Amino acid sequence: MPVAFGACKLPSTRALPTHAFTLLVLAAWEIASWHTPVFLLPGPAAVAKSLWALISTPAGLIQTGASLFHVGAALLAAFLAGTLVALIPYYVKGLRLAIDGRLTPFLNAFPGIGWTLLAILWLGLGLGTVIFAVGIILVPFMIINIREGVRTVDADLIEMALSFGANRWRQFVLIVLPSLLPFAFSAIRISFGVAWKVTLTAELFGGTRGLGYTMNVARQELETPQIYAVIVLIVTIVYLGNRLLFDPLQRRLQQGSRSPV
Amino acid sequence: MLSVARKAFTERALAEGLLVFALTVWWWSSRHLPASVLPPPEAVASRLFQILTTPELNWHVLVTGGRVLASVALALAAGFLLALLAHTVPWLSGIVMDRILVWLNGMPSVGWAILAVIWFKVSDLTVIFVQVMILLPFSLINFAEGLKNLDREVIEMAESFARRRAGVLRKVVIPMLMPYGVAALRVSYGVCWKIALISELFGARSGLGYLMLQAQAVGDVTSVLATCLTIVLLFALGERLLIYPITRRVRRDLAAKEP
Numbered sequence: 324m325p326v327a328f329g330a331c332k333l334p335s336t337r338a339l340p341t342h343a344f345t346l347l348v349l350a351a352w353e354i355a356s357w358h359t360p361v362f363l364l365p366g367p368a369a370v371a372k373s374l375w376a377l378i379s380t381p382a383g384l385i386q387t388g389a390s391l392f393h394v395g396a397a398l399l400a401a402f403l404a405g406t407l408v409a410l411i412p413y414y415v416k417g418l419r420l421a422i423d424g425r426l427t428p429f430l431n432a433f434p435g436i437g438w439t440l441l442a443i444l445w446l447g448l449g450l451g452t453v454i455f456a457v458g459i460i461l462v463p464f465m466i467i468n469i470r471e472g473v474r475t476v477d478a479d480l481i482e483m484a485l486s487f488g489a490n491r492w493r494q495f496v497l498i499v500l501p502s503l504l505p506f507a508f509s510a511i512r513i514s515f516g517v518a519w520k521v522t523l524t525a526e527l528f529g530g531t532r533g534l535g536y537t538m539n540v541a542r543q544e545l546e547t548p549q550i551y552a553v554i555v556l557i558v559t560i561v562y563l564g565n566r567l568l569f570d571p572l573q574r575r576l577q578q579g580s581r582s583p584v
Numbered sequence: 585m586l587s588v589a590r591k592a593f594t595e596r597a598l599a600e601g602l603l604v605f606a607l608t609v610w611w612w613s614s615r616h617l618p619a620s621v622l623p624p625p626e627a628v629a630s631r632l633f634q635i636l637t638t639p640e641l642n643w644h645v646l647v648t649g650g651r652v653l654a655s656v657a658l659a660l661a662a663g664f665l666l667a668l669l670a671h672t673v674p675w676l677s678g679i680v681m682d683r684i685l686v687w688l689n690g691m692p693s694v695g696w697a698i699l700a701v702i703w704f705k706v707s708d709l710t711v712i713f714v715q716v717m718i719l720l721p722f723s724l725i726n727f728a729e730g731l732k733n734l735d736r737e738v739i740e741m742a743e744s745f746a747r748r749r750a751g752v753l754r755k756v757v758i759p760m761l762m763p764y765g766v767a768a769l770r771v772s773y774g775v776c777w778k779i780a781l782i783s784e785l786f787g788a789r790s791g792l793g794y795l796m797l798q799a800q801a802v803g804d805v806t807s808v809l810a811t812c813l814t815i816v817l818l819f820a821l822g823e824r825l826l827i828y829p830i831t832r833r834v835r836r837d838l839a840a841k842e843p
Contacts, residue, residue, distance in 0.1 A: 340678060340679060362702070426602065432815070433812055437796070437809075437812035519690075519692065550702075554699075558687060558690035
């Protein structure tokens with residue numbers, strides 16, 4: 324995949340204008356902030372200070388850590404639930420339309436903020452609400468991706484396994500799970516970005532902790548630098564997560580699948 | 585043949601059965617729970633009917649629907665222009681794909697919603713701005729992908745025959761981009777309904793999001809559920825009446841052009 328490798332380093336003809344653009348935006352931001360009230364547009368320095376507090380002071384780290392925990396727990400729960408649902412039509416063929424034509428489209432079309440507000444009314448403010456809301460928003464992403472994987476499970480391989488006398492469990496572990504792996508990976512990759520964004524919403528309305536909660540407090544007290552800092556932090560986490568975690572993993576996965584079986 | 589038909593019938597029966605089963609469970613549990621936790625389905629259904637039929641409520645539905653359509657159209661146009669810019673001006677491609685796109689992609693939707701209210705106060709344009717910014721990365725990615733996969737040889741041939749570049753764009757490039765445009769439209773349309781409520785929570789005094797926040801503030805679960813189901817319903821309706829016909833039409837046109 325030369326394209327994927329090439330994207331990591333910009334060719335030098337493009338690198339200069341790109342970095343110049345970054346500096347230009349920062350400079351324009353700084354100058355614009357001199358002429359606008361701070362609650363409207365705080366300068367880069369004020370935002371950077373607020374951002375530093377979020378990742379270095381104990382009070383800030385508690386909020387950032389809480390969000391990290393919410394994202395992790397919701398991802399795990401949604402992954403398990405999504406995999407289970409995606410496997411149902413494989414084992415019970417008759418339920419295919421029920422899952423693909425009814426349950427998944429419904430979950431997919433149901434607005435995320437609706438789940439959040441319902442969770443608040445059902446469970447009150449707190450940990451349960453945030454994890455439930457984020458988890459159920461992620462479930463359709465998981466189902467859709469893993470369903471694709473389930474469709475690619477090789478019927479010939481299963482037949483061969485049957486003729487060798489492999490039982491259902493061994494078929495599942497040796498054939499079904501490995502063919503789901505690339506799809507499970509992309510399910511988690513897509514959900515990771517979505518999870519950070521919707522966790523912010525869920526915490527903002529239904530949390531008692533986390534970056535979304537911090538942002539809501541900042542919004543009410545017109546602490547605008549704090550709002551900007553949370554946004555910058557989320558964008559950075561999503562970007563770094565993709566670059567440092569998912570890109571290398573994907574490369575390894577692709578290399579692994581290319582080697583002869 | 586008979587067994588195929590029977591299989592399809594079983595699937596159909598199980599699918600509708602699931603729906604009936606879910607409604608029954610809902611109905612049964614609502615009898616044992618207070619209406620402030622889980623209202624009965626018939627109450628939500630009548631509320632849904634009210635939202636769709638009473639003039640002062642279905643006005644909110646129309647407002648939200650109008651904003652969704654406007655935002656999708658604007659996001660498609662902006663995404664196409666940005667992708668075209670990155671494609672035709674080499675030194676801009678790093679700026680668009682490695683800076684603007686990365687930023688738009690990671691930006692949380694609530695972030696846009698809150699910032700837009702701080703910047704522009706409460707108005708229709710604030711809501712549309714938020715929606716367009718959220719949709720922009722999706723349409724940009726699709727159009728950029730389309731431009732990347734353009735058939736170089738066909739374009740070179742067209743350029744050597746054509747008198748004007750605008751003609752090449754209209755007659756050759758745009759038709760080749762149509763499948764990607766349709767993908768951008770479908771994704772944006774789906775996402776826009778989902779985020780319509782969020783963008784209306786802070787920046788609007790009308791629309792379904794405003795309605796839902798009002799209901800949530802007084803603990804009216806019936807209305808919250810009915811609003812969510814209205815969204816699901818409108819999404820499905822628009823997909824049937826608008827998105828599917830457009831998709832089919834584009835596919836047919838493309839098939840007709842094949843030699």
